[in-house]
Amino acid sequence: MGKIQEFEITFNNNKVVYSPGESISGTLLFKVTQTLLCKAIKVNCNGFCGVSYKANDSDWAVEEQYFNSTVSVAEKGTLKPGEQSFPFKFLIPATAPTSFEGTYGKIVYRVRAFVDTPRFAKDYKTEKPFYLLTLLNLNDVPEILGPSVSAVTREFTYLLVKSGSVVLKAESDMKGYTPGQVIKLNVTVHNQSGKTTSMVVASLMQKVTYETKKPTYDLRTIAEVEGPPVKPGKEVEWTEQMIVPPLPQSSLAGCDLIKIEYYVKVSIKSPEVILVLPLHLGNVSLDKRATAKTKPSPSPAATPASTTDGDPSLPPRTAPKPAPRPTPRNRASSFIPPSAPPSNEGLGAAGGGSLHGEALPVKSHGYMGDPGPRSPMTPTGFSYAPGLTFPQNPRQSCENLDPSRSLYPEQASFLFAEAPPSYNQSFNT
Template sequence: MGKLEEFEILFDKNKVVFSPGDSISGTVKVRLGQPLQCKAFKVSCNGFCGVTNKVNDTAWMVEEQYFNSTVSVADKGTLKQGEHTFPFRFLIPGTAPTSFEGSYGRIIYRVRAFIDTPRFSKDYNIEKAFYLLSLLNLNELPDIWGTCSSAVTQHFTYMLMKTGTVFLKAQTDMKGYTPGQIIQVIASIHNQSGKSTGNMVASLVQRVTYETKKPIHDIRTIAEVEGGVVKAGKEVEWTEQIIVPPLPQSSLAGCDLIKIEYYVKVCVKSPEVLLTLPIHIGNVSLDKKLQLSNKAAPPAFAEAGDTPASTSITDTTTTPTLPQRPAPKPAPRPAPRSRMSSHNSPSAPPAEYYQGAEGGAPNNNGYPNKRQSQLVSPNAFSYAPGLFFSGDQQHNGPAPYPAHGASSIPTPHILPPDYDTSGYPQGQLAHIFFVLKGETSSKTKKEVQTPSTEALKTIISKSFVLQQFLWHPGLYEDQIM
């Protein structure tokens, strides 16, 4: 090298791997055989990504720079003969992506030292690369838990005229792995044809996309395992393992020119049936304890008072039920009353008092049953002279036709009594009316003698009071007694 016998960049502690946000420091060592005139002595640290369309070419078509820092370690002047050291220190940005080297592009980090000499003199420069590793924690990726599965059905033709179908289903035990871990591949193949299939193959594939004017896809098989064939009409379950070798991580956060993807390809040869299972390669493996804690975490309620104290929650996935309605209170039964006769009533049972009457259900137009209590006005069944039913008064007696939609209930028909033979006072009173009108029957003329006028008045008066007493004992009890 003539005057320059030694020109070297040394990192502190010989460290060459750093993380985003770290500081990189070291020295530049120079040993001169004779004095050297220089205009500038600078040290720079930079990181960038370059992409090309030719394999292993460094004439980048597209570049992306992440940082570039330069410091001057010596002023303009003459460097004396002998050995010199110049320290440096740089800070690596926290957003810088991980180092990567591919066939069509690279992410490069380096420290360069440059000695600018006067005109017509030789310039001196040297560089040293370092590597940046941004750890990818698989536990922080969304939708990373569980297995990855897929299925495909392939129809094919063989021997010119025959057709068949192959059903392929496969899954991996996880969605994320780190170098050194084992990928468990489980495949199920159902050969619904008359010929045997080719061998089954499972492989770990890396796909790198380089963003240029026309994107370039570099697909490489990293590891591969092969199984046997599936005979005609058979269904086979195949289990295999793939060891993950040292690989760059899936995500290059901060880089827009290079994209890395990994997937497991499961295929059957002859006929060609294949499917892909995308996975992630990271630096921090999945922690199953975090998965269990996420599953066991109970849902949080907005407020503790939102849940009724009497409600017991046993399953958060079931639909909440409405609180049970309180059971209706049974209607009080009317107090039993003694009747003066065992004969059937002329048209209906005795009515309750209209105001404050005992009983439960209100009136309806259907047939009353044994559990219903009839609530009517006091004169609903009064047959005293001068009383009649108005058009707006309703009764609960048996109607000849039930209301629309009511179910038929068999009940004995209640017919009006024979007033000539009835033992009720109404029968005797009706006979007296017939006598006054001269319409007595032959039986009546033989058994009953015509009373005097005073006797008629007494009979009519007592008959009316007795009739009312039968329906309403409390109102006319003093007059009867």
């Protein structure tokens, strides 16, 4: 390294995660082996967001600066051989957003040090990153209380002349979760046709929007579970649960270039039926007492009709027949296990829903993309607590995909395309 060795930056108490509004302090340490003339020794602290068109590319197409401060810890002079140390301290702005690192952009915070030497002499520099975390309290999110509910009816034609419809309804127990909590899903499928449907799939999806001249969208499947098909003329209720792995929070307040959204996509491949349940991920969980107050009371239509109600000549109405109990089957994945263990409320085996009757396969797995080579960026993800990371799996090319085939593709990263439909544009009936 020339006349300077062991050129490094240390933070007080080895702290690397800070909150907006805090001060960051540390020491610049280096060892001089020979007498060195310098014009100045400077320490810089800055934070910015960069977005690119290419995956894992630091040649930013758009940048957003949050702060950039520089202090001079030593003026022009001569550094004598031996160990040298210079303390520094900076104040982090209260409006700085949470750290984030994604496929097409990231929010970066770092401290850099420079030793400026006379002309034709070698300059020395080093840097060290740190991370910001702004806690997202889910109780502060508007309209967060209560379950997330959606329904859609799909009419279709089969065997050229026959027609039918499928009614798909889905509900999650809450609209907001923190990593480690369990998403409890309740799905009802009413097959009003003479054709058996394909399996029902529920997926926890992450959608990241990178704002450039034309936005770039990065969609990934975080967790996925599958339920049984529904026979003609049957109405089946299926319950399932998924554990939320460590993930970045939904809101990056203060950042205008990156937007993160989460939702559960419930779909049937044949006939093609899709609905979405928007969710929020945060760091402070919802107050269960407030959530309990918002739960709606059961409607009369949800309970079996009494034989004494209505016309006595008509047969009594009955509740939908429960689906058969599945035989759980877990698919290996390098991702965090997405299905929660069984609870004490009578849910099915781990990874499977609470279905009753004949055994049918139910699959549960995480992100199924080819892991491929890891991104050289460090760390590969920033979550709600220090040390928690998630792998950056390469996205598959979507150049040959027909965007009309599905509302949200299973996994896609595409450039210069129209934005996928928002949650409010999904079919709600």
